[in-house]
Amino acid sequence: MNNSFLDKIQVLSTEEKIALVSGDGFWRSKAMPKAGIPSIMITDGPHGLRKELERDSHIGAGQSHPSTCFPTAAAMACSWNRKLLFELGEALGEECLAEGVAVLLGPGINIKRSPLCGRNFEYFSEDPYLTGQLASAFVKGLQSRGIGASLKHFAANNQESWRLLTDSIVDQRTLKEIYLPAFETVVKEACPATVMCSYNKLNGVYASEDSWLLDTVLRKEWGYKGLVVSDWGAVNDRIAGIKAGMDLEMPGNKGANDNLLMAALANRELGKSELDKCAARVARLALSAPQSAPQSAMQEQTSACKLEAHHAIAKRAAEESIVLLKNDNNCLPLKPSLKVAVIGPFAKEPRYQGAGSSLVNPTRLDRAYDFLAQTCGQALPYAAGFLLDSDLADEALEAKALELAMGSDVSLVFAGLPSIKEAEGFDRTDMKLPSNQDRLIALLGEQAKKTGKKLAVILSNGSPVEMPWLEKVDALLESYLAGQAGGSALAAILYGEISPSGKLAETFPVSLADNPSYPYFPGDIEQSLYKEGIFVGYRYYDTAKVEPLFPFGHGLSYTRFEYSALELSSSKIKAGELLKLGCIVKNTGQLAGAEVVQLYVHDEESSMPRPEQELKGFEKLFLKPGEEKKLQFELDARAFAFYERSGWKTETGNFEIRIGASSRDIRLKAKLYIDGDSMAEPPEELKSLLAPYYSAKVAGPYRVQDSGFEALLGRKLPEKQARRPYNLNSAICELKSSFAGRIIVGIIERFFVKVPKHDKASALMVIRSFGEMPVRTLVLMGEGKLGWKHARFILNLCNKSLLKGSAMPSAATKQ
Numbered sequence: 001m002n003n004s005f006l007d008k009i010q011v012l013s014t015e016e017k018i019a020l021v022s023g024d025g026f027w028r029s030k031a032m033p034k035a036g037i038p039s040i041m042i043t044d045g046p047h048g049l050r051k052e053l054e055r056d057s058h059i060g061a062g063q064s065h066p067s068t069c070f071p072t073a074a075a076m077a078c079s080w081n082r083k084l085l086f087e088l089g090e091a092l093g094e095e096c097l098a099e100g101v102a103v104l105l106g107p108g109i110n111i112k113r114s115p116l117c118g119r120n121f122e123y124f125s126e127d128p129y130l131t132g133q134l135a136s137a138f139v140k141g142l143q144s145r146g147i148g149a150s151l152k153h154f155a156a157n158n159q160e161s162w163r164l165l166t167d168s169i170v171d172q173r174t175l176k177e178i179y180l181p182a183f184e185t186v187v188k189e190a191c192p193a194t195v196m197c198s199y200n201k202l203n204g205v206y207a208s209e210d211s212w213l214l215d216t217v218l219r220k221e222w223g224y225k226g227l228v229v230s231d232w233g234a235v236n237d238r239i240a241g242i243k244a245g246m247d248l249e250m251p252g253n254k255g256a257n258d259n260l261l262m263a264a265l266a267n268r269e270l271g272k273s274e275l276d277k278c279a280a281r282v283a284r285l286a287l288s289a290p291q292s293a294p295q296s297a298m299q300e301q302t303s304a305c306k307l308e309a310h311h312a313i314a315k316r317a318a319e320e321s322i323v324l325l326k327n328d329n330n331c332l333p334l335k336p337s338l339k340v341a342v343i344g345p346f347a348k349e350p351r352y353q354g355a356g357s358s359l360v361n362p363t364r365l366d367r368a369y370d371f372l373a374q375t376c377g378q379a380l381p382y383a384a385g386f387l388l389d390s391d392l393a394d395e396a397l398e399a400k401a402l403e404l405a406m407g408s409d410v411s412l413v414f415a416g417l418p419s420i421k422e423a424e425g426f427d428r429t430d431m432k433l434p435s436n437q438d439r440l441i442a443l444l445g446e447q448a449k450k451t452g453k454k455l456a457v458i459l460s461n462g463s464p465v466e467m468p469w470l471e472k473v474d475a476l477l478e479s480y481l482a483g484q485a486g487g488s489a490l491a492a493i494l495y496g497e498i499s500p501s502g503k504l505a506e507t508f509p510v511s512l513a514d515n516p517s518y519p520y521f522p523g524d525i526e527q528s529l530y531k532e533g534i535f536v537g538y539r540y541y542d543t544a545k546v547e548p549l550f551p552f553g554h555g556l557s558y559t560r561f562e563y564s565a566l567e568l569s570s571s572k573i574k575a576g577e578l579l580k581l582g583c584i585v586k587n588t589g590q591l592a593g594a595e596v597v598q599l600y601v602h603d604e605e606s607s608m609p610r611p612e613q614e615l616k617g618f619e620k621l622f623l624k625p626g627e628e629k630k631l632q633f634e635l636d637a638r639a640f641a642f643y644e645r646s647g648w649k650t651e652t653g654n655f656e657i658r659i660g661a662s663s664r665d666i667r668l669k670a671k672l673y674i675d676g677d678s679m680a681e682p683p684e685e686l687k688s689l690l691a692p693y694y695s696a697k698v699a700g701p702y703r704v705q706d707s708g709f710e711a712l713l714g715r716k717l718p719e720k721q722a723r724r725p726y727n728l729n730s731a732i733c734e735l736k737s738s739f740a741g742r743i744i745v746g747i748i749e750r751f752f753v754k755v756p757k758h759d760k761a762s763a764l765m766v767i768r769s770f771g772e773m774p775v776r777t778l779v780l781m782g783e784g785k786l787g788w789k790h791a792r793f794i795l796n797l798c799n800k801s802l803l804k805g806s807a808m809p810s811a812a813t814k815q
Helices: 003-011 014-020 073-079 082-099 128-143 172-179 181-190 211-221 238-244 258-266 272-288 295-304 307-321 368-376 395-406 435-451 486-494 538-544 684-689 691-695 706-713 739-752 760-772 776-780 788-798
Strands: 148-154 167-169 194-197 227-230 323-327 340-343 410-416 454-460 475-478 527-529 561-568 572-574 579-587 593-603 614-623 628-635 642-644 647-649 653-662 665-675
Touching: 003 272, 014 258, 014 272, 073 082, 073 128, 073 307, 082 128, 082 307, 128 148, 128 172, 128 181, 128 614, 148 181, 148 211, 172 181, 172 642, 194 211, 211 238, 227 272, 238 258, 238 272, 258 272, 307 486, 340 368, 340 395, 368 486, 395 435, 410 435, 435 454, 454 486, 475 486, 561 593, 561 653, 561 665, 579 593, 579 614, 579 665, 593 628, 614 628, 684 691, 684 706, 691 706, 739 788, 776 788
Parallel strands: 148 194, 167 527, 194 227, 340 410, 410 454, 454 475, 572 665
Antiparallel strands: 323 475, 561 579, 579 628, 593 614, 593 653, 642 647, 653 665
16 A cells, blocks of 8 residues: 555544545545545446436436447457457547546456356456456556546356345355456456455355455455445445455445444454555545546537547447358358348347446447448338237238248348346346247248248347257347447448458357256355356366357358468476467458457366366457468466466476367367476365366256365355344345335335336346345445434334344444
């Protein structure tokens, strides 16, 4: 901690220091004029600025100022382009400056454990290396404009179901190899101004008060110097949070925890120096932020932001992120002479972003239909084919779509997930498109096969979907949620103005049951067991030899690329030595295009379970027809290491360097011997318990038993706690089990819950989130309307006793 900031806060009283470490309303920190500390604005979101029109509007409940809506992280990850992410971050930084925002709450870098997570659209990948590289570039770009990033959600927050209460139970190795490395990379390479702790417990301790996570790992191991902020309403025990180094509680709650902290200081449960460190970090963040300009200057800056230029960046980002998954019979690109039919509401009403706290009010919106017609120079025949607000088939709409397709050479079907199907606050229950969309695509596909017509499907969704009709379509484009310029980008790709260059940043399984987390996700209100261990995404599919629908890293182009001349700096190295390698990639097609060259490392034999291969490098190359370039990679010690309880180890033995166009399309290989650590084989009894992990038989027809998972954890699974009597960590929906609770919850819903009227998915998020919130959030998110005594009174009523207090967490019993 810089002593100058510790000195800065010494003019403040203890009460003022305590006030400084919680927010002022929903979106600001507190000002302390006596110390020259300004109030700063902290607001969403990762793919576009969401500055609420109302000062204290709840998350996702209000309308926001217009800003550029870039592609969401799920889409941007498919660009595999660090420079593009940096440029996007710069543009967002400029818009933050224009609106007087000091910290942008993003990027979200949680690993995609399951395709069902409702917030996957906001996250990059199933792979920690790819996530860390792209997020670092984004943070560097954003902070190059003086705007602080907020790296979230730290850590193991991989589901929306019961996210404020559940305990993510994860073994140390899986944490170190899968769920923490992206955070480590961004912290070390990009130095984000803030890190946001998550809602959930991690191995029995709430992230907001986890000293192992926030102090031992984040500050001591990784050397983090910035501020830790709570997710909104994530605080459980504020005293424990201060001691762990959780600096800033958000949102402000009219000082609900201030008396707690004063009492803790008085009885020496909390040290003055611990409070001072947190207060000094808040002061440093506020004093390092760009100072708000007068409104006239801000409006001038808005003009200087060149929103048109930012829209152009959004279009280029979408173009590079759209993935061509299938292209049989050269269905795409479309020739101008062809008769084209456009089918599906998404062509005119695009799904271009996710719902919830990241919902952006775009500066403009490109619709694919308009830009397809503009490219053709005429209106195109259109049919809806299905209803967006229903899963039921409409035979009249289907008949019109089939008739339209019959009179055309090529039909373009715009399908996908309506926002009501995936959003922050709840998880999906299946991996299917609405049944009316599956039915229509199948009907159109069967007709096309019989008549020789062609059919292309364009998907808009935040996470993988099952595709029972895949064999019936000629071409398939995955656009994810492509931002406000997604429509114009799709038109450019469909008509061949540019060649698609996106590559999947996650595996598309054939069915949900193929996913390694399927038997265990999402768990329940008490626990989420990460029994699949390190076998997440392609690490599972490639090791267990499960055939995916589309593999990690897959993406086609309108041109072709040839790989050659893989060379290593040495065929034998010592553990810890840097390995340099290179290869040549050539565009052998007739069109300009870009290729993402992927580097995987395979350990040929290990004493511990290891994935078949792991991504350890990538580069995106733009090549003209006939052009070739030589690529250079460097691999450090971590590229070959695995984690065990005494630290990172690189085992002596043979490795294979693999260069490919996807995890299942390896073009070049080279052998490498590493003189490293000697590892003893685990005892036979332990090895027997860990057998599912040695064979990667952790899902599908197999299940990891508790005994095997406990062997991986190195401890017994914690026993689940009784849900009665009710306490501050009871979910609000649980209170409805009592007569008094149903009445009380009904009153609270009526007077305290602000349900958005501008977006159905956001409304569902608020409703679902409210039910799964713990009772303590009524105080912490209630803007001072309820205090701890009111919460205790509610709990006592629900427990049918006004005299006997219910079981309380320490934070409540000390009021």
